[in-house]
Amino acid sequence: xxxxxxxxxxxIKVVISSxxxxxxxxxxxxxxxxxxxxxxxxYMGFQNSAPRYDDFNLILQTLGLWSTRxxxxxxxxxxxxxxxxxxxxxxxxxxxxxxxLVEYYRTKKFKLWVYIxxxxxxxRTSDANSLVAVGKSIAQPEMQKLYRRFVVVMDSMLHPDHxxxxxxxxxxxxxxxxxxxxxxKKAANDAVADVRAIDPTVKLSVSVQxxxxxxxxxxxxxxxxxxQDFTDFPFIEELGVSSYPYFDFSNPDDxxxxxxxxxxxxxxxxxxxxxxxxxxxxxxxxxxxxVAGSLEAQQKYITRQSQxxxxxxxxxxxxxxxxxxxxTKIPANVDPSIRYFSYLGLVDINLQPKPSLxxxxxxxxxxxxxx
Numbered sequence: 001x002x003x004x005x006x007x008x009x010x011x012i013k014v015v016i017s018s019x020x021x022x023x024x025x026x027x028x029x030x031x032x033x034x035x036x037x038x039x040x041x042x043y044m045g046f047q048n049s050a051p052r053y054d055d056f057n058l059i060l061q062t063l064g065l066w067s068t069r070x071x072x073x074x075x076x077x078x079x080x081x082x083x084x085x086x087x088x089x090x091x092x093x094x095x096x097x098x099x100x101l102v103e104y105y106r107t108k109k110f111k112l113w114v115y116i117x118x119x120x121x122x123x124r125t126s127d128a129n130s131l132v133a134v135g136k137s138i139a140q141p142e143m144q145k146l147y148r149r150f151v152v153v154m155d156s157m158l159h160p161d162h163x164x165x166x167x168x169x170x171x172x173x174x175x176x177x178x179x180x181x182x183x184x185k186k187a188a189n190d191a192v193a194d195v196r197a198i199d200p201t202v203k204l205s206v207s208v209q210x211x212x213x214x215x216x217x218x219x220x221x222x223x224x225x226x227x228q229d230f231t232d233f234p235f236i237e238e239l240g241v242s243s244y245p246y247f248d249f250s251n252p253d254d255x256x257x258x259x260x261x262x263x264x265x266x267x268x269x270x271x272x273x274x275x276x277x278x279x280x281x282x283x284x285x286x287x288x289x290x291v292a293g294s295l296e297a298q299q300k301y302i303t304r305q306s307q308x309x310x311x312x313x314x315x316x317x318x319x320x321x322x323x324x325x326x327x328t329k330i331p332a333n334v335d336p337s338i339r340y341f342s343y344l345g346l347v348d349i350n351l352q353p354k355p356s357l358x359x360x361x362x363x364x365x366x367x368x369x370x371x
Contacts, residue, residue, distance in 0.1 A: 037306070039369040042272065042314040043111050044360075045072035046322040048101060051349035052329035061351060063104075066322040069364050073105045074318045075158070076115040076167070076275065079147050082130040090153035102158050113316065114154055115164035115207065115240065115274060118147045118187050122335040124168060124175040129333065139183035148191045155199050162203045162316075164274065165191050168242050169229050171209040174218050185232050192235045206233050207240030207274045213263060214256075216248040226263055238315065239264055240274035244341070245301075246293055247285060252278060252301035261312035272316035273309065277301070277344035280324075280354055285340060293343060295355050302346075302359035319360065324349045 050062040075098060083093050105112055118138050120126045127137045136143055155163055165188040166172075173181045192204060208226045215222040230236060241263065245255055256262075264271055278301035279293030302319075309317055324345035330338060346357040 037310055038366055040306070040310070040363065040366040041368075041370060042309050043072035043316045043368065044364050045070035045074060045110065045113075045316070045318055047074040047076055047318065047320050049321045049323055049345075051323045051326040051345075051351075054329060058351075062323055065347065065351065067108055067110075069361055070108075070110065071364075071368065072111040072113065072316055072318070073108075074113045074115070074274065074320065075102075075160075076113075076117065076121075076164075076320065078117045078119075078121055078128050079150050080130075081128055081136075081143075081146070082133075084146050084150065085130075085134065085136075090150045091157070093150075094153055094157045098154075098158055111162070111316070112158065112160040113162040113164070113272070113274070113318065114158060114160040115167055116147070116151050116154060117167045118144075118165075118184050119167070119172055119176070119180065120335075121167065122337050124171045126176065127180060129335070137180065137183060138187060139179040144183060144187040144190065147187045148194050151191045152194050152198065155195055155202060159199075160202060162205065162238070162272075163195065164205050164207055164240050165235075166206040166233070167240070167274070168209045168212075169206050169233065170226055171212050171217070171242075173228065173232075174212065188233060189235065203237050204235050205238045205240050206236060207242050208263065210241050210243040210259060210263065210276075211245060211248060214259065216245070223262070230267075236269070239269055239271040241271055241276075242274060243276040244278075245276075246278045246291060246297075250292060252297060252304040255304055255308065257308065257311050260308050260314065264313060270313050270315045272314060272318070273305070274316075274318055275320040276305075277319060277321070277341075278356075279340075279343045280345075280356070281343040283339060283343075291340070299355035299359050302356045302363070306363045319344075319346065321345050323347050323351065 046066045048063055050059045053059065080093055084090065102112065120128045126132060131137055131143065138144060151165065166184050172184055188206065195202065208229050211217050212219065213224060213226050215224055241260055249255055260271060278298045279291065280295050280298040282290060282292050285291035321344050325338065325342040326349045327339055327342055346360055347353050
């Protein structure tokens, strides 16, 4: 799930002003019994998000809320194909959309993860919508070059601690035409040399879809693993994991304890949750299947997620959207499947806390240590 609007020039201009942001910070007071575990091995954080992007103060309020309960930040984005094809340089795009925000993250001493999606974050069967609109594809060498240049500029201007070169690769492999998957594979592998020429230290990865690896979503429930991803992306130094188990599990406690750890079994690799969550509201899902969600189940999932990460060699956990998404304000060009992910927030569209926020805060209070 890769859709988060990035055209927030005003936010970037203001976010680096600590005085204004300080005026907008406020805390939600949430208390819960202490968890059994007293430490965690994983950073915790979010991607900057808001219920809608037509309210500037709401964007700032959201940033103030989540940044008090995080020690890491995520930027995940599709390549801005339309801007680049229209002649905007990647340097201009990154400066306008990310530099100021990352400067703010640095003042908070956040660890920074950047994930760049060469495909379609909401429709893994297809190229990015903006490429489809102009009859182009990541399968084409010239589009791969655009992607590679954007990756290099993102790394050189933002200096992330961790860099992801493709998202949900196993899902793309089973859902998209082979030409698209092969284009993603070649583009990501070729980008490695480009990045290493300027940055020898950033940790490189891709993300995989845990639910697909376990035979969920498009499978028959038999664990298939991700060995092909390790073969196709041999540069992996750490593994990103995506998981939306509410499509397949009715109860978070039913998720196996080794749901994440099994993905790297036999390998000396760390992993991180780069996206995922549990819906707090029910909806009609794919194939007319009703996907059940509730506030209680979402809270239980946050606690269960910490248990899965405690059982794995984990270094980070990103609850990508901090807020729910106001579906009445979604731009017309966004894939309608965004509704499947609209109730993942720890606060609702009015920034009111859900019970899941209490669970998150309780886990965040643990001392960060190394495993």
